[in-house]
Amino acid sequence: MTTSVRLSLSSLRAHRRRFAGTFLAVFLGVSFLAGTLVMGDTLRAGFDTMFGDATAGTDAVVRGADTITTPGEGQGARRPVDTGLAATLARVPGVAAAVPDIQGAGQLVGSDGRPVGGQGPPTLAGNWITDPRLNPYRLAEGRAPERPGEVVVNRGAAEKGGLRLGDSTVLRTPDPVRVTVVGLATFGGEDGMGQVTFTGMTRADAEKYLTARPGEAASILVRAAPGIGQQELVDRLAPALPRGVEAITGQESAQENTDMVSSRFLTLFTTFLLVFSGVALLVATFSIHNTFAIVVAQRTRENALLRALGASRRQVTAATLVEASAVAVTASAAGLAGGVGIAAGLQALFPAIGFPFPGGDLVVTALSLTLPLAVGVLVCLGSALLPAVRAGRTAPLAALRDTAVDSSAASRTRAVTGLALAGLAVATTLTGVLVSPSVWLAGTGAALAWSRSSSSARSPPAPPSASSARPWTGCAASPAPSPGATPCAAPGGPPPPRAPS
Amino acid sequence: MTTTATTTRTAARVADAVKVYGAGDTAVRALDGVTLGFPAGRFTAIMGPSGSGKSTLLHCAAGLDTLTSGSAHIGDTELGGLDDRRLTLLRRDRIGFVFQAFNLVPTLTVAENIRLPLDLADRRGDPEWIDALVDVVGLRDRLHHRPSELSGGQQQRVAVARAFAGRPDVVFADEPTGNLDSRAGGEVLGLLGRAARDIARTVVMVTHDPVAAAHADEVVFLADGRLVDRMASPTADRVLDRMKAFEVPS
Numbered sequence: 081m082t083t084s085v086r087l088s089l090s091s092l093r094a095h096r097r098r099f100a101g102t103f104l105a106v107f108l109g110v111s112f113l114a115g116t117l118v119m120g121d122t123l124r125a126g127f128d129t130m131f132g133d134a135t136a137g138t139d140a141v142v143r144g145a146d147t148i149t150t151p152g153e154g155q156g157a158r159r160p161v162d163t164g165l166a167a168t169l170a171r172v173p174g175v176a177a178a179v180p181d182i183q184g185a186g187q188l189v190g191s192d193g194r195p196v197g198g199q200g201p202p203t204l205a206g207n208w209i210t211d212p213r214l215n216p217y218r219l220a221e222g223r224a225p226e227r228p229g230e231v232v233v234n235r236g237a238a239e240k241g242g243l244r245l246g247d248s249t250v251l252r253t254p255d256p257v258r259v260t261v262v263g264l265a266t267f268g269g270e271d272g273m274g275q276v277t278f279t280g281m282t283r284a285d286a287e288k289y290l291t292a293r294p295g296e297a298a299s300i301l302v303r304a305a306p307g308i309g310q311q312e313l314v315d316r317l318a319p320a321l322p323r324g325v326e327a328i329t330g331q332e333s334a335q336e337n338t339d340m341v342s343s344r345f346l347t348l349f350t351t352f353l354l355v356f357s358g359v360a361l362l363v364a365t366f367s368i369h370n371t372f373a374i375v376v377a378q379r380t381r382e383n384a385l386l387r388a389l390g391a392s393r394r395q396v397t398a399a400t401l402v403e404a405s406a407v408a409v410t411a412s413a414a415g416l417a418g419g420v421g422i423a424a425g426l427q428a429l430f431p432a433i434g435f436p437f438p439g440g441d442l443v444v445t446a447l448s449l450t451l452p453l454a455v456g457v458l459v460c461l462g463s464a465l466l467p468a469v470r471a472g473r474t475a476p477l478a479a480l481r482d483t484a485v486d487s488s489a490a491s492r493t494r495a496v497t498g499l500a501l502a503g504l505a506v507a508t509t510l511t512g513v514l515v516s517p518s519v520w521l522a523g524t525g526a527a528l529a530w531s532r533s534s535s536s537a538r539s540p541p542a543p544p545s546a547s548s549a550r551p552w553t554g555c556a557a558s559p560a561p562s563p564g565a566t567p568c569a570a571p572g573g574p575p576p577p578r579a580p581s
Numbered sequence: 582m583t584t585t586a587t588t589t590r591t592a593a594r595v596a597d598a599v600k601v602y603g604a605g606d607t608a609v610r611a612l613d614g615v616t617l618g619f620p621a622g623r624f625t626a627i628m629g630p631s632g633s634g635k636s637t638l639l640h641c642a643a644g645l646d647t648l649t650s651g652s653a654h655i656g657d658t659e660l661g662g663l664d665d666r667r668l669t670l671l672r673r674d675r676i677g678f679v680f681q682a683f684n685l686v687p688t689l690t691v692a693e694n695i696r697l698p699l700d701l702a703d704r705r706g707d708p709e710w711i712d713a714l715v716d717v718v719g720l721r722d723r724l725h726h727r728p729s730e731l732s733g734g735q736q737q738r739v740a741v742a743r744a745f746a747g748r749p750d751v752v753f754a755d756e757p758t759g760n761l762d763s764r765a766g767g768e769v770l771g772l773l774g775r776a777a778r779d780i781a782r783t784v785v786m787v788t789h790d791p792v793a794a795a796h797a798d799e800v801v802f803l804a805d806g807r808l809v810d811r812m813a814s815p816t817a818d819r820v821l822d823r824m825k826a827f828e829v830p831s
Binding site: 393 | 640646665666669672673674678680683684685686688693697698700701702743
């Protein structure tokens with residue numbers, strides 16, 4: 081066995097260049113896989129923190145109990161609750177404050193006359209909740225709206241629309257409403273909840289413009305008196321609730337928001353990267369099989385010599401497999417580093433293209449290291465298995481014959497064809513990704529700022545989601561991604577020469 | 582077929598050896614009933630014209646190929662009864678090989694090539710013996726070179742050292758000097774002869790070169806797959822004369 085190892089390592093040293101392509105393919109596949117996992121964990125942790133921070137003061141959320149799920153929309157809509165319920169709940173012992181959370185659609189018009197947020201991320205409006213601990217938004221500058229027509233805008237949206245304190249503009253609800261910006265807000269320490277724009281109005285304005293009938297709220301946010309736990313608060317609220325209305329803890333609500341982001345944004349986003357990872361690993365499979373088939377064929381005499389001198393079939397097979405594992409382990413290990421690099425790169429890239437990446441360090445879990453490593457090694461060994469077994473079956477007599485050794489150098493035609501195919505593949509992929517905004521949007525989630533550069537003029541703003549629930553609902557609207565076709569340009573190679581029999 | 586070596590033990594032998602390649606009309610009888618023993622501690626050369634079956638005889642006697650009928654023994658072990666795995670182990674532990682070309686693993690050093698059969702067996706071997714072998718073949722200063730850095734003669738000397746490294750029962754050499762000039766060839770043949778005479782090793786060599794055959798203790802002649810003659814204490818001239826006899830119909 082040790083001889084097998086030594087044989088294969090010395091052979092690897094001697095043929096380093098031959099394994100470059102194999103190395104690259106495994107490296108890329110593992111990189112994408114690891115990058116995707118690290119990225120997903122990091123984003124999830126970031127969103128956890130963001131929602132946790134934003135809704136830390138909300139101890140319970142009262143809302144319609146039943147969801148009305150329409151096909152194609154994962155998150156069902158809930159029946160609104162009566163704003164009057166807030167007053168009732170405020171009298172329940174243990175409740176410090178209860179306020180209605182009125183939500184609707186409202187697209188701001190920027191100083192240049194164009195709508196802020198385009199067709200992509202949800203554009204929301206609601207009542208500015210005056211209890212600062214129940215309001216997920218924090219006032220960063222200016223003041224809360226007091227008179228009709230006064231609004232607070234999240235800072236990210238204001239910057240995007242070129243709106244400053246004191247500016248007047250129009251809010252499309254979709255009926256145009258004349259508003260004046262009197263305050264700028266942050267969400268969970270960020271300039272906004274992703275790319276979502278939020279406009280906070282007075283409660284009267286919100287009831288007037290945002291809901292079908294006055295007196296309807298998406299939910300009622302409740303804060304507990306000191307010393308009352310979240311679950312205890314929910315238990316106390318329960319008797320006071322009318323039929324069809326439920327109360328959940330603030331933690332559950334935050335968790336639901338995070339899950340929703342995970343299931344929408346993250347799933348689509350990671351699917352996108354995983355497809356690349358899969359393609360790379362598929363290419364790796366062909367490349368590895370091809371490379372080792374050639375290596376084994378070229379080494380027929382060497383393997384035959386080993387067999388003649390007393391190497392068992394297993395030793396010869398093992399030598400080839402050890403070679404494959406060496407490539408697999410180094411390429412996969414490099415791939416892990418590459419994957420963390422990809423995640424770090426995306427983390428840096430996101431703010432640059434206008435998407436505030438939730439803060440925090442990269443989250444690298446054991447799973448996001450071991451899984452890609454295992455996949456890389458398995459793919460490599462699996463693809464090399466057949467050639468390795470064939471190597472073990474070499475007849476010892478082949479050593480005594482003047483076997484024709486394949487000495488064809490890499491032909492120019494093949495190199496040119498390969499390069500052309502690779503170029504075509506890259507072009508097709510880029511076209512697929514860039515030309516169709518749906519793919520990009522689906523892949524990266526509506527929260528990405530693609531719409532800012534390419535969007536609005538072409539198509540009308542997406543109609544606001546009927547769902548009264550949470551802002552992320554709008555993301556789901558984009559059609560399923562059809563990732564750009566990536567022709568799998570498996571490296572061509574000479575057919576393995578056969579030993580004359 | 583009478584034998585002159587009844588007093589000595591045979592290290593390897595074949596009996597009624599028949600080897601047929603192909604089938605039906607195209608069948609070729611490469612060996613046609615050869616019975617022959619290779620006495621231990623002796624250097625035997627197998628000669629014959631092209632197509633006489635001398636290489637086939639060597640391959641079948643050495644367990645590299647199987648007989649169609651008849652038997653082949655290494656010591657007391659009948660090769661026909663061994664499966665691939667046991668045949669492999671037998672080659673590894675009891676037989677040494679020197680081939681005409683491509684004897685060495687190109688990616689291993691000289692020292693690693695010499696130790697290869699021992700390493701494959703996971704055996705330590707006898708370091709003093711191997712050390713002495715290295716001096717005998719004169720490769721002390723080449724131990725860490727790769728085969729591609731050696732001359733053809735040096736490569737064959739490495740192969741000779743490897744063949745004897747594990748103290749095998751018998752060393753089979755298939756045209757070991759076929760690719761060498763006469764001086765380098767003479768060195769290799771001298772080594773094989775010394776191994777037989779000085780340290781009582783059994784060497785069986787196939788060659789078509791009368792000068793090479795003259796290094797052996799005995800020459801056996803094959804023609805058309807049959808054993809036709811044997812010659813003790815050969816000289817190059819006598820071997821050449823005998824070979825010439827094959828060319829004229831007798």
